[in-house]
Amino acid sequence: MSRDLESYLRPGIETTPFCPGCGHGILMNVILRAIDELELDFDQLLFVSGIGCAAWIPSPHFNADTLHTLHGRAIAFATGAKLFNPRLKTIVISGDGDLTSIGGNHLIHAARRNIDLTVICANNMIYGMTGGQTASTSPVGTISATNPEGNPYAPFDLCKLVLGAGARYAARFAVTQPIALKEALKKSLMTEGFTFIEVLSPCPTQYGRRNQYQTPAQMLEMLQKRCITREEQKHLEPRELRDKIITGEFCHADV
Numbered sequence: 001m002s003r004d005l006e007s008y009l010r011p012g013i014e015t016t017p018f019c020p021g022c023g024h025g026i027l028m029n030v031i032l033r034a035i036d037e038l039e040l041d042f043d044q045l046l047f048v049s050g051i052g053c054a055a056w057i058p059s060p061h062f063n064a065d066t067l068h069t070l071h072g073r074a075i076a077f078a079t080g081a082k083l084f085n086p087r088l089k090t091i092v093i094s095g096d097g098d099l100t101s102i103g104g105n106h107l108i109h110a111a112r113r114n115i116d117l118t119v120i121c122a123n124n125m126i127y128g129m130t131g132g133q134t135a136s137t138s139p140v141g142t143i144s145a146t147n148p149e150g151n152p153y154a155p156f157d158l159c160k161l162v163l164g165a166g167a168r169y170a171a172r173f174a175v176t177q178p179i180a181l182k183e184a185l186k187k188s189l190m191t192e193g194f195t196f197i198e199v200l201s202p203c204p205t206q207y208g209r210r211n212q213y214q215t216p217a218q219m220l221e222m223l224q225k226r227c228i229t230r231e232e233q234k235h236l237e238p239r240e241l242r243d244k245i246i247t248g249e250f251c252h253a254d255v
Contacts, residue, residue, distance in 0.1 A: 008035070023122075027057065031120065033182055037182070040089065050095075050102075053128040097136075107119070123201065125138050145206075163251070167193075169250075172247050172250070202223060229248055
């Protein structure tokens with residue numbers, strides 16, 4: 001963590017619980033950088049997370065009000081907190097398993113109701129902390145603890161999912177695109193209503209070792225090769241897009 005961001009951390013925090021090569025440390029840094037550049041009052045922020053690797057980003061690291069809640073229920077707790085104190089800027093940070101698999105109904109109904117939440121989904125395409133099971137975001141063919149011969153089902157397109165449900169704003173970037181990710185986070189934080197940021201984050205421990213990525217560096221290289229911008233998408237044929245991940249900002253007109 002950069003020295004100029006240390007004031008945002010709880011006293012005594014010296015290390016993170018993330019595995020070597022996990023992208024969640026990068027995401028934590030970018031979130032704090034966005035908050036710092038916006039000069040938001042940390043005392044007026046509430047961070048809510050569920051269960052999973054990404055849920056450890058705000059709790060115990062952030063020196064702010066945090067709720068570390070039940071698996072799949074982060075958005076439900078955040079909704080209650082926002083209704084009780086609408087002046088709080090309420091930010092949900094959790095993983096794809098927690099937010100879109102276990103907590104999928106809470107996600108779509110919060111978007112439908114346009115509840116004023118910023119939801120940051122750290123998507124490592126697998127259940128990272130609870131054993132490496134297939135998630136709703138696992139690509140077809142992904143080898144996991146529950147699909148040792150490969151996942152047969154297509155994953156959610158999370159940005160289309162929340163926009164179709166009614167979200168005001170959605171964006172998708174990888175941790176290998178930190179500047180664009182930071183700007184999207186800033187826009188999300190300053191947009192009233194339900195906003196959603198999907199962050200692709202490598203998981204060498206559960207995803208990588210099962211899917212032929214021998215080192216964390218190989219997973220980062222994979223994201224760099226697969227993630228393309230919406231402008232680049234326009235110049236590619238459908239067959240060329242088959243293994244690509246489209247990154248960028250999305251709104252209702254894109255659904």
